[in-house]
Amino acid sequence: xxxxxxxxxxxxxxxxRGGRRSIATVVSGNKTxxxxxxxxxxxxxxxxxxxxxxxxxxxxxxxxxxxDSNLYISSKLKAAAQIGIDARHVRLPSSATQDEVLQNxxxxxxxxxxxxxxxxxxxxxxxxxxxxLITNAVSPDKDVDGLSCINAGxxxxxxxxxxxxxxxxxxxxxxxxQTGVSVAGKxxxxxxxxxxxxxxxxxxxxxxxxxxxxxxxxxxxxPEQVGRADILVVGAGRAEMVRGDWVKEGAVVxxxxxxxxxxxxxxxxxxxxxxxxxxxANERAGFITPVPGGVGPMTVAMLMENTVLSAQRFLLKNxxxx
Amino acid sequence: xxxxxxxxxxxxxxxxRGGRRSIATVVSGNKTxxxxxxxxxxxxxxxxxxxxxxxxxxxxxxxxxxxDSNLYISSKLKAAAQIGIDARHVRLPSSATQDEVLQNxxxxxxxxxxxxxxxxxxxxxxxxxxxxLITNAVSPDKDVDGLSCINAGxxxxxxxxxxxxxxxxxxxxxxxxQTGVSVAGKxxxxxxxxxxxxxxxxxxxxxxxxxxxxxxxxxxxxPEQVGRADILVVGAGRAEMVRGDWVKEGAVVxxxxxxxxxxxxxxxxxxxxxxxxxxxANERAGFITPVPGGVGPMTVAMLMENTVLSAQRFLLKNxxxx
Numbered sequence: 001x002x003x004x005x006x007x008x009x010x011x012x013x014x015x016x017r018g019g020r021r022s023i024a025t026v027v028s029g030n031k032t033x034x035x036x037x038x039x040x041x042x043x044x045x046x047x048x049x050x051x052x053x054x055x056x057x058x059x060x061x062x063x064x065x066x067x068d069s070n071l072y073i074s075s076k077l078k079a080a081a082q083i084g085i086d087a088r089h090v091r092l093p094s095s096a097t098q099d100e101v102l103q104n105x106x107x108x109x110x111x112x113x114x115x116x117x118x119x120x121x122x123x124x125x126x127x128x129x130x131x132x133l134i135t136n137a138v139s140p141d142k143d144v145d146g147l148s149c150i151n152a153g154x155x156x157x158x159x160x161x162x163x164x165x166x167x168x169x170x171x172x173x174x175x176x177x178q179t180g181v182s183v184a185g186k187x188x189x190x191x192x193x194x195x196x197x198x199x200x201x202x203x204x205x206x207x208x209x210x211x212x213x214x215x216x217x218x219x220x221x222x223p224e225q226v227g228r229a230d231i232l233v234v235g236a237g238r239a240e241m242v243r244g245d246w247v248k249e250g251a252v253v254x255x256x257x258x259x260x261x262x263x264x265x266x267x268x269x270x271x272x273x274x275x276x277x278x279x280x281a282n283e284r285a286g287f288i289t290p291v292p293g294g295v296g297p298m299t300v301a302m303l304m305e306n307t308v309l310s311a312q313r314f315l316l317k318n319x320x321x322x
Numbered sequence: 323x324x325x326x327x328x329x330x331x332x333x334x335x336x337x338x339r340g341g342r343r344s345i346a347t348v349v350s351g352n353k354t355x356x357x358x359x360x361x362x363x364x365x366x367x368x369x370x371x372x373x374x375x376x377x378x379x380x381x382x383x384x385x386x387x388x389x390d391s392n393l394y395i396s397s398k399l400k401a402a403a404q405i406g407i408d409a410r411h412v413r414l415p416s417s418a419t420q421d422e423v424l425q426n427x428x429x430x431x432x433x434x435x436x437x438x439x440x441x442x443x444x445x446x447x448x449x450x451x452x453x454x455l456i457t458n459a460v461s462p463d464k465d466v467d468g469l470s471c472i473n474a475g476x477x478x479x480x481x482x483x484x485x486x487x488x489x490x491x492x493x494x495x496x497x498x499x500q501t502g503v504s505v506a507g508k509x510x511x512x513x514x515x516x517x518x519x520x521x522x523x524x525x526x527x528x529x530x531x532x533x534x535x536x537x538x539x540x541x542x543x544x545p546e547q548v549g550r551a552d553i554l555v556v557g558a559g560r561a562e563m564v565r566g567d568w569v570k571e572g573a574v575v576x577x578x579x580x581x582x583x584x585x586x587x588x589x590x591x592x593x594x595x596x597x598x599x600x601x602x603a604n605e606r607a608g609f610i611t612p613v614p615g616g617v618g619p620m621t622v623a624m625l626m627e628n629t630v631l632s633a634q635r636f637l638l639k640n641x642x643x644x
Contacts, residue, residue, distance in 0.1 A: 132481075153475030156525070157517045185542045193528060195479045202536075203478070206515060209540040211547060214524075218531040220507045225533060
């Protein structure tokens with residue numbers, strides 16, 4: 001854990017503030033996600049030895065063959081393999097009907113040897129698909145993406161111990177924990193209100209007892225709102241929209257953005273940036289996540305954590321391990 | 323509607339601000355709830371004539387015999403009767419078991435002639451009761467209190483057209499509409515995060531496009547947070563905790579509190595006050611709800627609205643009216 005070291009560093013840096021510019025401590029998602037995955041691998045090993053060969057199992061259901069989905073799925077399968085999770089990739093052709101997708105979900109729901117099920121979105125099908133209906137067909141007990149209405153309802157009303165928390169906001173919380181900054185009583189600002197980032201992030205910060213402000217595209221005074229944030233989480237989907245001079249001195253800045261912008265100096269002609277203007281925010285924030293290497297790697301790690309958690313809950317109900 | 327008249331009044335009053343103290347426009351829940359009930363009565367009449375005698379039907383399930391519950395139920399039954407809703411009171415003895423309560427809920431869930439079901443809380447039973455389990459046993463299609471996880475999940479993620487909104491925050495929104503102040507782009511502050519008031523109020527303001535700050539018992543700078551609110555909704559359950567000098571000049575102040583405080587000048591020895599110190603807030607706010615006669619009467623009116631809405635949805639699916 002980098003907490004103690006980074007805190008010492010922060011204290012040192014803080015002493016210079018006012019006199020000259022200081023630089024934020026970088027909160028590494030690469031490092032933190034590796035720590036999470038190592039912890040999970042130990043936990044899975046413990047389960048295997050205690051429950052004679054038992055392994056947490058995850059099904060990733062894909063419809064069609066999108067390149068980006070293939071890439072995401074491949075990184076999930078790789079992380080699972082490293083941890084010892086039995087991950088299975090079920091791919092339906094883009095000609096699959098909604099009923100076939102639902103039938104596959106129901107079959108996994110009923111399979112006691114599978115503890116987690118995610119449906120890779122967006123669905124790449126030639127047939128009409130109601131992704132809301134499909135997301136909610138996943139059993140709440142196996143919904144390790146935490147995207148069903150029931151899990152959202154529990155999270156939004158504070159029943160955190162009894163639900164699955166969506167992976168990206170859960171990863172953000174883990175990164176905030178790494179800073180050593182306590183959340184309770186702080187003023188947190190969330191930009192964005194999507195189902196997978198902003199809305200559950202609000203809930204998670206609120207039920208960790210922050211005072212939380214939800215901002216979005218209709219917010220009229222975003223720089224002022226950002227300027228009051230002790231903890232800022234940005235999931236807006238707009239490249240470098242948060243400027244450094246908006247950021248409160250010493251704030252924790254968590255950037256969920258992944259945006260491609262033109263860059264002639266790169267062989268690919270583009271580079272990846274976050275929703276925060278990193279260079280300028282780095283001079284104001286106390287802690288900041290980089291892009292890439294910040295929130296991104298945490299999302300997969302937290303999917304693994306939810307899968308292990310689901311397996312643990314299964315074992316609590318089925319002490320024989322089957 | 324008082325919108326135009328009150329806006330003219332506000333404009334007049336605003337002109338005096340700075341020179342001398344002004345007084346907020348009172349947003350009457352008594353008057354607004356009457357308007358809602360009159361509108362619903364017309365709608366029920368229209369249903370009856372169009373669908374040969376069809377009436378929206380509501381079941382109020384009570385366990386035990388608490389005085390306060392009896393009072394609330396009686397006001398719900400009275401409002402339903404006035405509107406033409408067929409409301410039935412099912413009372414189980416305090417000796418009822420949880421299974422009996424669940425059995426009653428399932429039976430109403432399956433009854434196509436009932437469109438709304440509420441379980442009066444708290445449950446007054448000698449047996450252990452899991453009120454979370456019981457609340458979630460109500461079919462989401464009949465959950466006119468809007469308290470099940472599924473309805474909370476939909477509301478919190480912005481699917482407002484496809485859920486039931488809890489009655490008290492829904493009533494607050496109706497009162498805010500009465501002021502003529504638009505919500506989109508405003509800074510709203512909600513004090514409290516309960517399942518029936520604060521948490522759904524946050525969601526409702528957010529998805530009506532306000533920038534929303536959620537405050538609660540762990541908030542460390544409540545006066546400053548309140549001072550930034552164009553729209554303030556208080557559901558804290560603490561008598562007169564919000565002082566007038568915290569309130570932003572011209573704000574809309576909605577007070578959900580119902581607190582009994584000692585008052586020797588009253589025959590009863592007590593009086594009812596809200597969570598806002600009315601006399602001082604009245605001198606700063608643009609619009610304010612009184613207690614009693616503000617949010618209180620709206621809650622029952624919005625329960626009736628949800629019941630009529632549920633019946634309308636039923637008729638959409640069953641055009642024959644049965």
